[in-house]
Amino acid sequence: MxxxxxxxxxxxxxxxxxxxxxxxxxxxxxxxxxxxxxxxxxxxxxxxxxxxxxxxxxxxxxxxxxxxxxxxxxxxxxxxxxxxxxxxxxxxxxxxxxxxxxxxxxxxxxxxxxxxxxxxxxxxxxxxxxxxxxxxxxxxxxxxxxxxxxxxxxxQLLAQDPEPWSPIPLFGPTKYPEPKVRRIIIAIGFSPLGLPDFLEQGYDQGTVNLLLPFPPGPPNFNRNWEFIRRLEKNLPSDVAPDPIRIHPWDLPECFDRLVNISDMGNDYTLLAPYGPKTVSLAMCLFAELNGFPVYYTQPKEYYPxxxxxxxxxxxxxxxxxxxxxxxxxxxxxx
Known part of the structure; x- marks a missing residue:
């Protein structure tokens, strides 16, 4: 680190x-x-x-x-x-x-x-x-x-009409054949934007870790937990039991959490940035260092x-x- x-x-x-x-x-x-x-x-x-x-x-x-x-x-x-x-x-x-x-x-x-x-x-x-x-x-x-x-x-409305799950530009898999995914780290936000549908289709690779912004403050708290509720029925069985709480604006803490969860980057990890921008920034820096893929369901429309x-x-x-x-x-x- x-x-x-x-x-x-x-x-x-x-x-x-x-x-x-x-x-x-x-x-x-x-x-x-x-x-x-x-x-x-x-x-x-x-x-x-x-x-x-x-x-x-x-x-x-x-x-x-x-x-x-x-x-x-x-x-x-x-x-x-x-x-x-x-x-x-x-x-x-x-x-x-x-x-x-x-x-x-x-x-x-x-x-x-x-x-x-x-x-x-x-x-x-x-x-x-x-x-x-x-x-x-x-x-x-x-x-x-x-x-x-x-x-x-x-x-209340942020975005809609998400595209299928795909890598963010310059953050696709870099190794072929791609290594087995050991971990999937999902940053919790306000809207899962089609992520539950993707999980329902059977993407069951690796242990899933959820990063929960804390303290979120009302009304964000309710929106974050609604995100988790919508994911729960579609998550693979191998899910870490409790969301990992992270400060939504503390970039060093967010980055260090990613390093620790992935065993210093030794676990091949897939990242899904649905949470606060600072958590997404930590994922960006971490993925760039390790060559890990970052996937997202990009919405076609943003609310003005x-x-x-x-x-x-x-x-x-x-x-x-x-x-x-x-x-x-x-x-x-x-």
Whole structure:
């Protein structure tokens, strides 16, 4: 797990303790207000060197009208920050080819200097997993931070119409024939998005471990347990008896749990990131180190009111920053 201190905390607290004046940001342009908060903070603190935003376009749906209205509001917010530059907004279809996505990410990374912040707050896993992987593989980047902004509230409906169970881009099996899966680690979230149907079809490889965000706080507690209830009747018989409780925003703890559950990565493990973004980030880093596959049932449609606002405590926006690489040293290692 490496003998390194792995700093994390509120973004402003982290930035004030690093002797780096300017940062390049990879973020998102979406319907979510929180997706622009890191850009706002860096711009206000005069620490923004450059930025590029991924605009992930959903297929046409019953939500399209509301989505377009929300995007117009986000454009107004960007304009009020003095940052409405369409050359910095890169449009992709949700199911664009892997090769197109990889090339776009690499082009952005090559345009940046040493210091990068990757804001995963409003990026789909299908996009932020490859972004994190390609950034970590780029040894010219000396300092890499990931950020996550808590919203005020989540919508009752988040997404729908999931695709079949498949690997996230760049996180498919890397060995052929694929080794026998010893463990399946499922991060519990709000919606299983077709996962129970997949399990019902007889995917019974390996011991299943469930990661439960704790403390979730109401009403998230009920939604997490409803997720587990819907899985229970479809889970294989070889399931660890109790969910493993993890702090939803403590990236070092989440990562270390994955290392311990998998016997230091010796158990070939399949990862299923249905929980909080920070837990998904831990799975991304862990899978990248081990060459483990990450599977997901990607929804085709996201609700335009997926989240609202930005959470605050004592007047401080809850924007968390996680140092992944500092001065060329990777901090998340086995």
């Amino acid at each position: 490496g003998n390194y201190w792995r700093p994390w905390g509120l973004l402003t607290w982290i930035l004030n303790r690093l002797s780096i004046d300017q940062w390049n940001l990879i973020g998102s342009f979406s319907t979510e207000e929180r997706g622009l908060k890191v850009l706002d903070i860096l711009n206000s603190d005069r620490k923004l060197a450059s930025y590029n935003l991924f605009f992930v376009k959903d297929p046409p749906s019953i939500f399209t009208s509301d989505t377009n209205a929300q995007l117009k509001k986000q454009k107004r917010d960007l304009k009020s920050l003095g940052l409405l530059d369409f050359t910095k907004i890169h449009e992709y279809e949700l199911f664009d080819r892997h090769s197109k996505l990889v090339k776009g990410i690499q082009n952005i990374l090559s345009s940046f200097d040493d210091n990068i912040i990757i804001d995963i707050s409003a990026l789909p896993k299908r996009f932020f997993f490859p972004i994190i992987r390609l950034a970590m593989e780029d040894r010219t980047k000396k300092n890499i931070i990931a950020t996550y902004t808590r919203p005020n509230t989540y919508g 009111f997926y989240s609202e606002g930005v959470a605050e405590e004592d007047g401080e926006p809850q924007v968390f920053a996680y140092c992944l690489r500092i001065d060329g040293q990777d901090l998340y290692l086995l």
